[in-house]
Amino acid sequence: MKVFINNKPAYSDALELKSFFSKLKGLMFSSRVEKPLVFFFTNSARTENAIHSFFCPRFDAVFISKDFIVVDVFENIAPWNPFISSSRDAKYLVETFPFDAAKKGFRKGVRVRFE
Template sequence: MQCASILKNDRILWTALAAKTLFEKARGLMFRAKAIPLLFDFGRDGSRANAIHSIFCPVFDAVFLNERKRVVCIMENVKPFQLLLYSQKPCRFLIELPQGESRKVKMGDSLRWG
């Protein structure tokens, strides 16, 4: 996995691993002892089509962003073994974070990475 620095107003919030392959995206945080920042690109805006799960995952926060990289949904303290989690608004990107880290952003914030 490649690393991506995720910024808000030119300040680095997190250095995330970018899940690129189907296997990396499917695994996500599964079987990890604790959550680490992970970045997902679903390839297009969607909602239910871009659903996630928390099977065999530690507790984590999830930040969903639209194609313009604006925050459209924040889920805090996602518990393990939830089968279907998705943003009510269309999203293209997801950042999975350690518990409590989503407090660094709010709805509508614009993030960037390269």
């Protein structure tokens, strides 16, 4: 899957996670981020779509609204964080390499597109 930020390519090889089990596993039990992951949540929500970093390597998390606008960016999330939630409702989530979100141009208010 391709990810664009303000119509500029950010990732060409992201993995699309839509099934319950693929979203459940996410980055758990991985030693490092191999490819960016794009989560498609069923509902747009804040706490319902919160994540954790148990059994995960360090990563960046980008929460995106149903309107494809970045609502929050968390950089270099450490393992064993029990609760990571966006400040506003989010429908999508990108988990990527540590310290990569800012380099790619993710910041609050930018528009994201998936193909």
